[in-house]
Amino acid sequence: MTEPDRTDLRALRPDPGTRDRVIAGAMARVREPSPGFVQAALEGSARFLRPALAAAVLVLLFALLPGRSPHPDLEAAGVLLSASADVSDPLVQWSIGEAEADPRAVLVMYGRGGP
């Protein structure tokens, strides 16, 4: 071979085993929960907001942005919340209930100054 052409360059392509291995590794990381991230976010929010409100905001974020957080479903967020914040706080309870019913409506209410 004296000149590389498209046929020759195909030798550089990954084999199917490589493709499957790399994608499987990436998807395992995509699907694995990262409670450390949630904990850090919760603590970070609590620095600026009343802890209960921070927790409520996070609940809403998880509800509003499925796929954007390691815990896309509200139930998972709620489990973490119970370990990190006071779930008996009426504001948190109200937020969870409202977010389950209609997350976007809750965000609008917060935008207007809260419940």
Add this chain to the structure above:
Amino acid sequence: MDPSDAELVRRARAGDDAAFETLLHRHFDMAFGVALGVAADRDDAEDICQDAFVRAWERLHQCRHPERFRGWLARVVRSVGLNRVESRTRRRQTPLEAHPPLPSDRPRPDEAVRRRELRERLERALGHLPEVQRQAVLLYDLEGWAHAEVAELLGISVLMSRRHVSDGRRALRRRLESDREGKESS
């Protein structure tokens, strides 16, 4: 009919990770080509792809034109690759060895040997090219991208894309010839 990239992006944004996985299978060869263009090393290219795919999932909402997912993913892969090349000391977060190879259609042994030799020669030659030239040749000649697409990804003009492909091919030819002559004389 297979769903379009835009449709799969929409589903993935709604939390459907299987849709995202389909996108990765669809564009893996391209992503690997971009990563190889940055790193000039297959092992590094695999790690770059894995990191880039996770980042793409985390930032999928930033893909403003889902119908142009391929170009967006290429930019993510290149960005991750360039960062990795700059900080090679970073440890692998998830060793690929943790995921055993899956069954695949393997070529016959003699064909596999021929392909491996050719691949090694090409990789040695590619390793001597500047990164932009390497990318331009791989994307244009291997992936069949248009010069306009190559130019957009690399942040250069179409004219420069043509020049990089032309210069890259010439440099590759020289390297492959000297590689062959070196083997024949030894």
